[in-house]
Amino acid sequence: MQYADVIVDISTTALDRTFQYRIPDELEGTVTVGSPVLIPFGSSDKLRKGYIVGIGDELKFPVERIKNIVGPAEKDLSIEDTMMGIAYWMREQYGGTLYDALRTVLPVRKKVQKQPKRIIRRKVSEEDIRKAYQEATAKKHKAKARLLEPLCTQDFIPYEIASGKMNVAKATIDFYVGAGLLEVAVTAGDYYPGDGLKVGLNEEQQKAAEAVITRRGEGRPFLLFGITGSGKTEVYIRIIEQVLSEGKQAIVLIPEIALTYQTLLRFYRCFGDRVGYVHSKMALSDRYLQCEKAKNGEISVMIGPRSALFTPFQNLGLIVIDEEQELSYHSETTPKYYSDEVAIKRTRDCGAALVLGSATPSVKSFRRAESGAYILLELTKRAKEGAQLPTAEIVDMREELTSGNRSVFSRSLRQAITECLSKKQQAMLFLNRRGFSGFLSCRSCGEVVKCPHCDVSMTVHRSGNLQCHYCGHTAPMPKQCPACGSKYIAAFGTGTQKIEELVKKEFPDARVMRMDADTTKGKDGYETILGAFAEGKADILVGTQMIVKGHDFGNVTLVGVLAADLSLGVSEYSAAERTFHLLAQAAGRAGRDRFPGKVVIQTYRPDHYALTAAAAQDYRLFYEQEIRYRKLAQYPPCASMLRVLGLGKDEAALNEAMKTLAEIVRTKGVTVLGPAADGMRYAMDIFRVILYIKAGSKDALIAVRDRLEREVPEGITLQFEFSE
Numbered sequence: 001m002q003y004a005d006v007i008v009d010i011s012t013t014a015l016d017r018t019f020q021y022r023i024p025d026e027l028e029g030t031v032t033v034g035s036p037v038l039i040p041f042g043s044s045d046k047l048r049k050g051y052i053v054g055i056g057d058e059l060k061f062p063v064e065r066i067k068n069i070v071g072p073a074e075k076d077l078s079i080e081d082t083m084m085g086i087a088y089w090m091r092e093q094y095g096g097t098l099y100d101a102l103r104t105v106l107p108v109r110k111k112v113q114k115q116p117k118r119i120i121r122r123k124v125s126e127e128d129i130r131k132a133y134q135e136a137t138a139k140k141h142k143a144k145a146r147l148l149e150p151l152c153t154q155d156f157i158p159y160e161i162a163s164g165k166m167n168v169a170k171a172t173i174d175f176y177v178g179a180g181l182l183e184v185a186v187t188a189g190d191y192y193p194g195d196g197l198k199v200g201l202n203e204e205q206q207k208a209a210e211a212v213i214t215r216r217g218e219g220r221p222f223l224l225f226g227i228t229g230s231g232k233t234e235v236y237i238r239i240i241e242q243v244l245s246e247g248k249q250a251i252v253l254i255p256e257i258a259l260t261y262q263t264l265l266r267f268y269r270c271f272g273d274r275v276g277y278v279h280s281k282m283a284l285s286d287r288y289l290q291c292e293k294a295k296n297g298e299i300s301v302m303i304g305p306r307s308a309l310f311t312p313f314q315n316l317g318l319i320v321i322d323e324e325q326e327l328s329y330h331s332e333t334t335p336k337y338y339s340d341e342v343a344i345k346r347t348r349d350c351g352a353a354l355v356l357g358s359a360t361p362s363v364k365s366f367r368r369a370e371s372g373a374y375i376l377l378e379l380t381k382r383a384k385e386g387a388q389l390p391t392a393e394i395v396d397m398r399e400e401l402t403s404g405n406r407s408v409f410s411r412s413l414r415q416a417i418t419e420c421l422s423k424k425q426q427a428m429l430f431l432n433r434r435g436f437s438g439f440l441s442c443r444s445c446g447e448v449v450k451c452p453h454c455d456v457s458m459t460v461h462r463s464g465n466l467q468c469h470y471c472g473h474t475a476p477m478p479k480q481c482p483a484c485g486s487k488y489i490a491a492f493g494t495g496t497q498k499i500e501e502l503v504k505k506e507f508p509d510a511r512v513m514r515m516d517a518d519t520t521k522g523k524d525g526y527e528t529i530l531g532a533f534a535e536g537k538a539d540i541l542v543g544t545q546m547i548v549k550g551h552d553f554g555n556v557t558l559v560g561v562l563a564a565d566l567s568l569g570v571s572e573y574s575a576a577e578r579t580f581h582l583l584a585q586a587a588g589r590a591g592r593d594r595f596p597g598k599v600v601i602q603t604y605r606p607d608h609y610a611l612t613a614a615a616a617q618d619y620r621l622f623y624e625q626e627i628r629y630r631k632l633a634q635y636p637p638c639a640s641m642l643r644v645l646g647l648g649k650d651e652a653a654l655n656e657a658m659k660t661l662a663e664i665v666r667t668k669g670v671t672v673l674g675p676a677a678d679g680m681r682y683a684m685d686i687f688r689v690i691l692y693i694k695a696g697s698k699d700a701l702i703a704v705r706d707r708l709e710r711e712v713p714e715g716i717t718l719q720f721e722f723s724e
């Protein structure tokens, strides 16, 4: 006899409460985990809909109290069923509990008080607003200018955007209300329909949008591969217009850091208050409210980071993932899902279109486009006249040292900074922090100490030894460089703070600002810093990769990349891809406006294709080299890979168990690397051991995962992560 655990109410507050029901013989096999079913509930046995979240043969109740499932609930294709199906699929794909998956997919139910919609509307003519805007700009009243700028071209902006994303204080709004220029109004219903797409698309954009609209039915995702500034957003907007006109809805994923008010206003301008947005620092009740609005049709376009994927639209017509190569689209908490895969699943289920957009697509997506699994659409021209690509220079840091320059700044970069400062323009210095993670590199020749068995760098362990992440090989810490004998060999530990100090020392007159995880902790932390930099409050911005993501600073003419190749030494097969993406984006920051831009890339490996291709802004050049390497080494996307992290309190028992598990799954067609200690041998007193498993298909790996889950002994936990 089979029994089912059923959740009755899928609000997350009630998720951990399941009820057991008997699966009658005639239903066995027709209902499974995830199925919506009808059950008698409560003392009156009122029929209600529930979802099966687990099936077993163990009875948890006295047998006389157990009730039967009545039958499958009618598939009315409610949005709850759809989201439930996705949660169940995510559990299958990414592991974890169904509870974890449901918590990701469903908004936490909160009591919300519906706020009336408020807008800030101009009370005077466009001309008068423009005058006030010019005055505010001249007086350098930045917040005032920020508020008035969009109002020069449109009647109103939503209050929540002004006070939230635009970071305009209530006092500033009140100032103009008091002066009689603006008014705050409460609106009911669809007040502002939006203007639609105003710019005429150029031929390439037109073609791309048409292709998506006419070929949606083929069921293949689209990869919109368009250089920076080619106008991808306008293409999305054109497709969204079409989708909305059919009474369907659209989800637009934008990396959190690029989700600025300028971007939001672009969508508001076109679609008015049918646009909603979410972000990760949003209060749960606000997020819930947005989901409610999506469910009952008040909004039709949802913009946000990866969590926006789960917007409960009844009739979804389109998902767009902008900057699809961004790592932030991979969830770091269980379930560790990949947004593109979830989007493929969700759009396939309901016949919606999926558009992935990027100037530098992930190797995974580009390969799929090459193989025909995705439809490739290209934008090769900049949409705006005049904007030009920056010039790039690659500086060989080995030569700097030979010429006696031991500074972290090359002579070339120092000169460029000096010039930039003298012209009263701004510079960004970018530090590849991912690289600063405890591996050993020679300051003299750039040699990174590698494992003799694998093509990865050894990492410095707490024990003081070097260790290989992949095969577990260990070696003592060398006293001098194994390649050139130099004694300038050290683990990199320099961070942004150190660089900031050095900049201040070398350029005492420059105003320096720092942006990294430390300085951006608070709510809107990075927006405050970026805002201040955009307003010219600093000459040099020093930071980690977060400074290079999609921001437009007209006055930035120099981008310096310090130690560009450090991330190449990181022990991940995708290190070159990460490096290329970061450098290409960094290069894209310089000279976006009136002035020509310059990029200086400092490196010990001036010939590496990730660097030369990024400097040349040539994606295909990079891709051709990279895919050859992946094929040769059988790394994703040329093979599927599963990373298994074993966690246990007893290190010896953990090692033993992982060895046994490795043997169990090592079969024909399945390659097992390891076990090896994780780079972090233990954390919070729990030891960590890694297995890498490669196979031809993800399905094969899912079978391996299921096998491992069954075989894992007591006291050890496994965590899984797939890459394709």
Ligand code: ADP
Residues within 6 Å of the ligand: 199, 200, 201, 202, 205, 226, 227, 228, 229, 230, 231, 232, 233, 234, 383, 384
């Ligand atoms: P991408 O996202 O591809 O980097 P954007 O969509 O941000 O590019 O567009 C870059 C700039 O070009 C924006 O300022 C946009 O308003 C402008 N733009 C886009 N399409 C056109 C067009 N057809 N005509 C004129 N300007 C355009």
Ligand code: ZN
Residues within 6 Å of the ligand: 442, 443, 444, 445, 446, 447, 481, 482, 483, 484, 485, 486
């Ligand atoms: Zn050396």
Ligand code: ZN
Residues within 6 Å of the ligand: 451, 452, 453, 454, 468, 469, 470, 471, 472, 473
């Ligand atoms: Zn090794």
